[in-house]
Amino acid sequence: MAKKGKKYQDALKKYDVKNFYDASEALGIVCDVATAKFDESVEVHIKLGVDSRHADQQVRGAVVLPHGTGKTKRVLVFAKGEKAKEAETAGADFVGAEELVQKIQGENWFDFDIVVATPDMMGVVGRLGRVLGPKGLMPNPKSGTVTFDIEKAISEIKAGKVEYRLDKTNIMHVSIGKVSFGKEKLFDNFKTLLDAVVKAKPASSKGQYLKSVTTASTMGPGVKINSLRIND
Structure with missing residues (x-):
């Protein structure tokens, strides 16, 4: 694995990478540690307790984020x-x-x-x-x-509609805006996305649905979100 640069390493020192944070706090950290010269996108990575190989456990849909994504789609x-x-x-x-x-x-x-x-x-x-x-x-x-x-x-x-879908490892990767949005707008977008994902829970899904939730900017390290606080 390629060694990360000095800015990335410095960002890791600004928070406890092993800790789980409330969503708003985690998004605030992502904004604080973003150091790129461009307006970085902020992504959320959600691992679900389903098996996407089974048709009845597919989780896919779309939702309009209240503050858009900061990117005009063609x-x-x-x-x-x-x-x-x-x-x-x-x-x-x-x-x-x-x-x-x-x-x-x-x-x-x-x-x-x-x-x-x-x-x-x-x-x-x-x-x-x-x-x-x-x-x-x-x-x-x-x-x-x-x-x-x-x-x-x-x-x-x-207006900012995003699609969410599982990859082969049962994780979805969704952009929820730009660092310049600030943590309040990013949190609004995050909550809208998460509510949609929770509502899309398959009836056949058993056990813990939200396995893990992490957020990160384009060039920044991941920050863990306490999914137990936001679980259904």
Whole structure:
């Protein structure tokens, strides 16, 4: 493992890395120890007591953060006719159909952050499953990205909608804003995300649901959050 730089090492001295902190305090520490010359993103890493290999224990969804993420997402929409016009009016960055499939496949083009599609276009979008899937870009009804209500989908994404989903190790990684937000706004965003994740608890999930919760900035060390205080 690569040795961390001096700034990272100095940050570790400012708090007890073995301690568990209340969410607000933990987010305050993340802001205090962030030293990069750019406005670092703040991520939350949530490990759940489920087995994502089983379909009935998948945890996935999306939620609009009250203060947004601090990043404007580029939205690509697969739609035709009136829905394509609706997408353009609503502020989509790219709108199209088969020609976009060819562009992505032929040019390895990925100048977008999120993909939205009308249900009737999923047969076309499905051809991109092998390239969009591994990048987490495949539209999905659970995250509200497969819908005929294109205007609502785009407005929510632009307002700060984030998707949460488990990786293969049953951990979700979600950006909740920027260091410049300060701990109060970050806490609002964190609480909104966590409430959504708790509500999404599968009925088949047994035992402790929130296994661990950690937060960190882009370049900073992780700070453990006391998940027992925020458990359901």
